[in-house]
Amino acid sequence: xxxxxxxxxxxxxxxxxxxxxxxxxxxxxxxxxxxxxxxxxxxxxxxxxxxxxxxxxxxxxxxxxxxxxxxxxxxxxxxxxxxxxxxxxxxxxxxxxxxxxxxxxxxxxxxxxxxxxxxxxxxxxxxxxxxxxxxxxxxxxxxxxxxxxxxxxxxxxxxxxxxxxxxxxxxxxxxxxxxxxxxxxxxxxxxxxxxxxxxxxxxxxxxxxxxxxxxxxxxxxxxxxxxxxxxxxxxxxxxxxxxxxxxxxxxxxxxxxxxxxxxxxxxxxxxxxxxxxxxxxxxxxxxxxxxxxxxxxxxxxxxxxxxxxxxxxxxxxxxxxxxxxxxxxxxxxxxxxxxxxxxxxxxxxxxxxxxxxxxxxxxxxxxxxxxxxxxxxxxxxxxxxxxxxxxxxxxxxxxxxxxxxxxxxxxxxxxxxxxxxxxxxxxxxxxxxxxxxxxxxxxxxxxxxxxxxxxxxxxxxxxxxxxxxxxxxxxxxxxxxxxxxxxxxxxxxxxxxxxxxxxxxxxxxxxxxxxxxxxxxxxxxxxxxxxxxxxxxxxxxxxxxxxxxxxxxxxxxxxxxxxxxxxxxxxxxxxxxxxxxxxxxxxxxxxxxxxxxxxxxxxxxxxxxxxxxxxxxxxxxxxxxxxxxxxxxxxxxxxxxxxxxxxxxxxxxxxxxxxxxxxxxxxxxxxxxxxxxxxxxxxxxxx
Amino acid sequence: xxxxxxxxxxxxxxxxxxxxxxxxxxxxxxxxxxxxxxxxxxxxxxxxxxxxxxxxxxxxxxxxxxxxxxxxxxxxxxxxxxxxxxxxxxxxxxxxxxxxxxxxxxxxxxxxxxxxxxxxxxxxxxxxxxxxxxxxxx
Ligand code: FES
Numbered sequence: 001x002x003x004x005x006x007x008x009x010x011x012x013x014x015x016x017x018x019x020x021x022x023x024x025x026x027x028x029x030x031x032x033x034x035x036x037x038x039x040x041x042x043x044x045x046x047x048x049x050x051x052x053x054x055x056x057x058x059x060x061x062x063x064x065x066x067x068x069x070x071x072x073x074x075x076x077x078x079x080x081x082x083x084x085x086x087x088x089x090x091x092x093x094x095x096x097x098x099x100x101x102x103x104x105x106x107x108x109x110x111x112x113x114x115x116x117x118x119x120x121x122x123x124x125x126x127x128x129x130x131x132x133x134x135x136x137x138x139x140x141x142x143x144x145x146x147x148x149x150x151x152x153x154x155x156x157x158x159x160x161x162x163x164x165x166x167x168x169x170x171x172x173x174x175x176x177x178x179x180x181x182x183x184x185x186x187x188x189x190x191x192x193x194x195x196x197x198x199x200x201x202x203x204x205x206x207x208x209x210x211x212x213x214x215x216x217x218x219x220x221x222x223x224x225x226x227x228x229x230x231x232x233x234x235x236x237x238x239x240x241x242x243x244x245x246x247x248x249x250x251x252x253x254x255x256x257x258x259x260x261x262x263x264x265x266x267x268x269x270x271x272x273x274x275x276x277x278x279x280x281x282x283x284x285x286x287x288x289x290x291x292x293x294x295x296x297x298x299x300x301x302x303x304x305x306x307x308x309x310x311x312x313x314x315x316x317x318x319x320x321x322x323x324x325x326x327x328x329x330x331x332x333x334x335x336x337x338x339x340x341x342x343x344x345x346x347x348x349x350x351x352x353x354x355x356x357x358x359x360x361x362x363x364x365x366x367x368x369x370x371x372x373x374x375x376x377x378x379x380x381x382x383x384x385x386x387x388x389x390x391x392x393x394x395x396x397x398x399x400x401x402x403x404x405x406x407x408x409x410x411x412x413x414x415x416x417x418x419x420x421x422x423x424x425x426x427x428x429x430x431x432x433x434x435x436x437x438x439x440x441x442x443x444x445x446x447x448x449x450x451x452x453x454x455x456x457x458x459x460x461x462x463x464x465x466x467x468x469x470x471x472x473x474x475x476x477x478x479x480x481x482x483x484x485x486x487x488x489x490x491x492x493x494x495x496x497x498x499x500x501x502x503x504x505x506x507x508x509x510x511x512x513x514x515x516x517x518x519x520x521x522x523x524x525x526x527x528x529x530x531x532x533x534x535x536x537x538x539x540x541x542x543x544x545x546x547x548x549x550x551x552x553x554x555x556x557x558x559x560x561x562x563x564x565x566x567x568x569x570x571x572x573x574x575x576x577x578x579x580x581x582x583x584x585x586x587x588x589x590x591x592x593x594x595x596x597x598x599x600x601x602x603x604x605x606x607x608x609x610x611x612x613x614x615x616x617x618x619x620x621x622x623x624x625x626x627x628x629x630x631x632x633x634x635x636x637x638x639x640x641x642x643x644x645x646x647x648x649x650x651x652x653x654x655x656x657x658x659x660x661x662x663x664x665x666x667x668x669x670x671x672x673x674x675x676x677x678x679x680x681x682x683x684x685x686x687x
Numbered sequence: 688x689x690x691x692x693x694x695x696x697x698x699x700x701x702x703x704x705x706x707x708x709x710x711x712x713x714x715x716x717x718x719x720x721x722x723x724x725x726x727x728x729x730x731x732x733x734x735x736x737x738x739x740x741x742x743x744x745x746x747x748x749x750x751x752x753x754x755x756x757x758x759x760x761x762x763x764x765x766x767x768x769x770x771x772x773x774x775x776x777x778x779x780x781x782x783x784x785x786x787x788x789x790x791x792x793x794x795x796x797x798x799x800x801x802x803x804x805x806x807x808x809x810x811x812x813x814x815x816x817x818x819x820x821x822x823x824x825x
Contacts (some may be wrong), residue, residue: 120701156773160789163772182694184767192688279715279722281773283788299790304770304806359791 007033030216035234036241037222038686041115044220045248046110047155052249053103054208058201060096061145068148070194072187076275080479080552083653090653091660094264095256100142101267101559102256107135115321116342118330119221125322127214130207132318137204139291144197150190151272156285158193163299167308184278198371206238206437216368220387224402225330226395233399239682245685247675254668262451262573265555270578271649273556274548284359292356293349297375299369301359310372313567317379318597325383329392337390338383345378354563441577441584441608444640448647449576451662455648460491461646462627466638469625471550474616476530479551481651483524489655490648497525543602545615554578554643554650578650584608586639589618605685699770699825702817705761713777715766718824722766722774723812724785725822732783732796733759739795750797753811757819762797763814763822770805785809 009015018024018372067086082089109133114120120128125176147158162179179187219228230232235241259266267289287295294311301307317324339481358364387545396402419654420651446458464485467477482502486495493501502522507529510517522529530549532538538546548556556576561569568574585608593605593612602612620638631637646655690698698719709713713726728736736750759794766774766785767772773789780786781802782795792803799808814824 160771160773163770166772177690178688180690181697182690182720186720188694190691279717279774281788285773285789299804302804304804306805390751565760 009290031242032214032235032238032337034226034237035214036237037220037228037399038233038235039222039224040220040241040244041223041401042244042248043109044222044331045245046106046113047634048245049106049249049252049542050103050110051208053099053106053120054126054201054205057096057099057103058205060099061201063197064092064096065194065198068194070148071190071463072150072190072276075148077479083651084479084484087676090651091260091655094260096145097582098256098259098264098267100145101220101290102252102259103138103286103289103452104142107138108290111135111318112346113222115345116332116339117221117223118225118325118327118332120322121325121330124214124218127211127218128216128322129319130211132315134204135209136315137190137200137207137320139409141197141204142290144193144200147190147193147196148635149272149277152274152276152280152282153269153272153285155185155276155278156282157187157287161287162189164308164311167305169305177344186278195480197371222399223329223331223333223398225334225401226397226399229398230400235410235686238441240686243675243679247672247679248674250668251674254672257661257664257668261657262577263570265575266359266569270556270558273552289353289357293352293375294356294438295354296356296368297372298370299356300365303627310376312374317376321379321383324379325387325390327383327387327390329395331395334393335386335390336393338386341382341386343626345375348374348378348498413455422553439607441588442581443574443576443582446576446579446644446647448644448654450573451658453590455489455491455657456644457492457639458629459644460632460648461493462629462631462637463641463643463648464491465627466620466625466642467550467645470619470638471642472528472531474531474538475545476548477528477551477649478526478530478547480652481527482522482527484652486524487652490652491645495524502526505529543615547616550646551647552650554647557581579647581608582646583639583643586620586642587635693742693767698778698825700823702821702823704821710760715777716824718812719734722778723824724762724764726762726764726777726796726811728760728762728796729777736795736797736799737782745800746806748799753797753799753808754773755816757813758816761822762798763810763811763824764798766809768792769800769807769809770803771808 007025009024019394064082067089069075069083069223083093084090086092114128114131119380126660143157143161147154147201162176165175165179168175177183179189180186181192181193189373192556222228269286272373272667274282286292298307298316299308327335327338329335330587332342332433352375355364355368355371360368396405436614447454447459482498482505482668485493486493486498503523505522505526505528506519506525509520512518514616532541532546535546555578559581561577565574585606587652588607589607590605590607593599597605599605599613603615604617605612606614622635623633625633625638625639627633631641651657700701701716701718703714703716703725705714705727708725710727711729713724715722715724717723726732733750741747741749741779750759753764764820766777768775768787768791770787770790773787773809775785775787775792775794777785780793784796784798784801785794787793787803790804792805793801794809795801796803797808798811800806812824814822817823
């Protein structure tokens with residue numbers, strides 16, 4: 001893409017094609033011979049990282065779409081079945097979900113890098129604007145993708161975001177109806193979002209091609225912001241940039257793998273493991289972490305239309321950046337004031353993200369208002385002003401001069417910065433978990449926690465017994481099949497034992513030849529039957545509160561971790577809020593509510609239940625279930641066992657996930673190491 | 688991409704029996720996929736709703752205009768926050784009406800916006816009394 005290539009393939013077949021379609025020459029001049037500035041640092045590898053992530057998202061997405069059902073009644077279940085039954089479906093799903101977060105993380109780094117080094121300035125304005133378009137498309141894609149699992153957050157997120165358009169005067173309402181394809185978010189909405197979610201990534205890929213094209217015409221910017229002048233300022237793309245990008249990508253993959261294999265739910269929201277329910281708004285609606293700063297801006301403004309305008313304005317302002325900042329010096333390295341304001345701006349964005357996850361009340365609203373002003377102030381006041389008043393330091397004459405003047409820089413710092421920033425930014429979501437007014441459940445020791453965690457088989461078997469004898473009277477376990485009991489990583493029963501267990505159940509089947517429904521003994525392929533035929537029956541039989549299905553309960557419940565715990569959690573891989581909560585609720589009953597607390601008729605006091613008034617009577621008491629293996633028949637032991645069992649029920653492939661994670665880590669570390677030393681060798685004479 | 692024929696057909700009017708709703712209680716029914724609150728208001732709620740100075744409201748509308756004459760104990764509103772569409776919770780907030788958990792909008796006992804980011808009152812759907820104990824929504 002940078003002028004005609006003199007590349008001539010030697011292979012006759014390639015020659016034949018090249019004469020008719022000079023594609024190899026194009027590739028060669030774009031990605032092999034293409035000259036790249038010598039002084040690029042690791043922040044420049046994020047372009048390659050992003051292309052790679054886009055490819056991963058498309059590949060995993062296409063495979064996921066083969067197994068997904070875009071129908072309101074089935075979508076949630078089909079995602080669960082992907083995770084449970086499709087070969088490596090759990091891996092695909094985690095890669096795709098975590099991949100989206102990582103994609104955004106990388107794009108933010110990429111954007112901040114552009115901001116810092118002035119990559120949007122003459123002659124790269126179009127390049128920058130194309131980037132903003134990609135970012136907008138990514139936001140739309142990410143949002144629609146988040147709707148597809150059709151959990152509570154999916155549904156309500158969709159409701160809130162589509163309603164943004166109703167703020168438009170006159171035509172707003174009709175636009176919203178058009179988006180929904182109905183009178184509210186529903187099946188038609190899901191269908192069209194699926195279609196668009198499949199389409200948009202290819203549009204992104206198209207704009208990426210333009211973006212790269214524009215890049216290769218204008219040439220890459222570089223940390224010193226001086227345009228290359230001589231041959232000496234450049235190195236050929238291959239091997240120099242290629243190998244550096246390989247190293248960058250493999251380091252980034254290590255970060256991805258950390259989340260994919262060890263904390264896949266950290267970046268998501270527990271509420272999204274509850275199927276969508278149009279009748280109940282979750283107490284706390286939060287978008288995905290990567291939208292939080294904009295969400296904070298939206299909420300900080302007390303007027304609906306103004307809020308929506310501000311939110312979109314916060315993104316659109318980026319388009320005008322090349323003209324708002326008219327300073328001649330590109331790189332902030334040589335702009336002492338701009339550099340400081342840049343870092344303040346980064347902090348403002350992170351804080352806005354944090355506030356976006358907080359409830360919209362009190363000091364949070366005021367802080368969000370102040371920060372919103374700062375956000376716009378940076379673009380509309382600070383940058384134009386700096387261009388006039390700031391006295392930049394002199395820039396080097398050429399890139400090679402800058403390279404010579406520079407002392408070696410630590411490579412490790414980038415990795416540390418990556419992890420720390422990711423932790424801070426991403427973790428804000430944890431804080432949004434709704435569990436106001438409950439004491440934090442005590443953290444338990446679980447055999448399945450940590451990178452090498454495994455289920456305790458004895459606990460799983462005992463927990464199954466507790467579930468069967470106690471919980472199953474009211475709670476279903478509808479995503480777990482009897483065959484699962486014999487699968488690797490589960491309670492460790494043989495196939496024969498599992499089918500014997502199944503045959504104790506009566507399963508409704510039919511219709512038979514006479515058209516009647518009939519009952520038969522369970523088979524391994526059957527799922528645990530639910531105690532009530534439908535939700536209404538469950539509700540009616542239980543004083544108005546339907547007992548939730550337990551298949552996903554340990555993932556669907558959580559509690560507020562708060563700052564700074566959610567940051568530490570990234571490093572400790574603490575993922576057990578759900579089990580801690582379930583275990584605590586089972587043991588949290590007190591006969592007498594504490595002084596001053598009144599509990600409504602038909603409810604019971606529970607120390608750990610949000611609001612403390614739970615409809616479920618105390619389910620467990622000492623000696624209720626007899627254990628054959630001599631474990632103590634106490635409530636504490638029951639609670640622990642059944643929670644372990646439910647954790648397995650929520651994620652039957654957890655052991656496989658952690659095992660594979662370890663192997664992937666070993667591989668990636670070795671690979672990254674090899675890339676690093678190769679890179680050193682290749683660059684030895686370029687520095 | 689507008690609603691298809693079946694969606695429109697499913698949006699036809701529905702009838703609701705309101706006799707089981709005791710004073711001070713409300714039910715939520717679904718019409719066109721939207722939750723509709725039917726509240727049987729107490730005397731206190733009605734008085735509060737009528738006592739306010741209409742002109743001082745963000746979206747001025749009198750309680751009389753939002754209820755049917757002679758049936759002022761019944762309030763029928765679409766339970767969708769006019770801010771960004773969450774379902775407000777009945778009997779919460781400072782105005783004896785509805786409170787939206789999403790961004791904190793508060794509505795009074797007539798479903799009128801009193802505080803928070805929502806720009807408008809909870810809309811009253813088209814409805815009429817078929818008999819004393821039955822209403823038709825739509
Ligand atoms: S949706 Fe009700 S306050 Fe925002």
